[in-house]
Each structure stands twice: as structure tokens, then as C-alpha cells.
């Protein structure tokens with residue numbers, strides 16, 4: 062997909078003035094789609110689909126599909142019988158579940174490291190020395206402190222008792238990722254950015270849940286960790302970072318929690 066098209070597709074995430082979770086109400090009340098933010102959301106979605114379907118048609122027609130390395134070509138080669146709609150769904154999933162989440166995690170990581178020069182120095186020395194364990198711990202700690210998805214919903218298939226409350230089947234529960242990550246008994250001084258928490262030991266599965274938990278969790282977790290670590294390494298080995306503005310608050314963009322003003326940084330070559 063060309064950068065311009067990609068740019069437009071990603072604006073589904075944030076079509077002007079309708080970035081908040083309120084846009085989702087339009088999914089459940091289709092009549093709203095004729096008005097305001099819900100209308101704009103539908104318009105951007107329709108335009109995005111047109112671009113993606115055009116790209117799919119173009120790509121199906123090329124003669125060297127098997128030699129191409131981009132993800133759309135690989136998806137077509139892997140299962141040529143799948144419909145354009147299925148391919149479109151895969152691409153949107155990659156864009157929204159994959160890139161948006163990982164990019165936001167990295168934005169928070171750089172935002173926070175730029176405000177902690179000592180820690181940034183430590184991460185840089187680890188990256189220079191090829192100490193991947195420290196980079197991995199830094200990414201994990203960033204995801205603990207700034208989970209980009211705050212909770213993962215579940216509808217109960219059978220009754221369950223949680224913390225003394227009896228919940229019937231059919232109820233939707235929202236285990237809070239952010240509250241678990243901020244629990245002082247699990248993470249002493251939970252507001253501090255301390256990669257050392259994750260050095261030499263993996264957190265128990267129910268205490269570090271940026272990718273959700275249980276039998277159904279994020280499909281892309283391993284890829285996201287590998288990507289985030291690789292990008293962190295590539296950046297900190299090359300440049301120094303300092304804040305390009307005031308400390309940012311989290312803002313909910315559709316479902317992801319992102320730095321409210323885009324995590325501006327001053328970047329200088331090392």
C-alpha cells in the first residue's frame with residue numbers, strides 16, 4: 062500500500078473529532094450513522110475500504126506475486142481462494158490490532174525514556190552492548206506502566222464468584238489491565254519506570270496482562286514484543302531523546318490509550 066493510501070487508511074483510527082470510544086455506539090445503533098461523528102466515521106471507513114479493495118484487485122493481477130515480500134502479497138499466496146472481504150479484514154486487523162497498538166506502545170516508551178535521562182542512558186548502554194534482556198525488560202515495563210489497551214471484555218459463559226461477588230452467566234465483565242498493573246502488592250512503587258522488575262524472571266501470567274489473559278489473548282503478542290524491541294534498539298543506538306513538550310496525559314483513541322499530543326520529542330544524533 063502506498064504511504065498516502067496507508068495514511069488515509071489509518072485515519073479510520075482517528076477521523077477528525079470522532080476519535081473517542083463514542084464512535085462505537087454507532088455500531089449498535091445504525092440510525093446514528095446518519096449524523097455527526099458516526100456519519101464521518103462511516104464515510105472514512107467506506108473510503109478506506111475502497112482504497113483497500115482497489116489495492117487487492119491490483120495485487121491479484123500482478124504476475125510476480127510469489128516473489129513479493131509485502132504482507133498483502135503473502136496473504137494472497139497463502140490462501141488464493143480467500144475472498145477480497147477476508148483479505149480486507151486481515152489488513153484492517155493488522156493495521157488496527159497490530160500497528161496501532163505497537164506504535165502507541167513505542168510512543169509511550171520514547172515519551173517516558175526522554176523524561177528519564179539516566180534510564181535512557183542505561184537502555185542505550187544495554188542496546189550498544191547487545192543486552193537484549195534489558196531491552197525486553199524495558200518494553201515489558203513500559204507496557205506495564207502504559208498499557209495501550211486498558212481492559213479486555215468477557216461475557217460470562219457460566220456463573221462465577223470474583224472477590225466475593227456472585228456474577229451470573231451472561232454478564233459482561235471488564236477485567237482492568239491498568240488496575241492490575243498498578244497494584245502495589247504486585248509492583249512496589251507502581252508509578253516508577255523500573256525495567257529491573259522484569260530482569261531474570263517472567264511475571265506470573267495473571268499479573269502482567271497487556272496482551273489480555275487466559276485461553277484467548279492477543280494473537281500478535283510475540284510479534285509485537287519482537288517489533289517493539291527491534292525498534293527501541295534501532296532508535297536508542299542512534300539518537301538521544303529529550304522531551305519536545307510537557308508531560309502528556311493518556312487519551313483514548315478509539316480503544317487505544319495514546320499520548321494526548323502525539324509524544325513530541327527532540328531527537329539528536331548520538
Ligand code: HEM
Pocket residue numbers: 154155158159160162163166209210212213214271272273274277278279280281282284285
Ligand atoms: C503492543 C502491541 C499489542 C498490544 C498491547 C495488544 C493487545 C491486545 C489485547 C489486550 C487483546 C485482547 C485480548 C483478550 O481478549 O484478552 C488483543 C487481541 C488481539 N490482537 Fe493484539 N496487541 C498488540 C499487538 C498485536 C499485533 C502486532 C497483532 C497482529 C499482528 C495483534 C493481533 C491481535 C488479534 C488478532 C487479537 C484478537 C485475538 C482474539 O480475539 O482471538 N495484536 N491484543
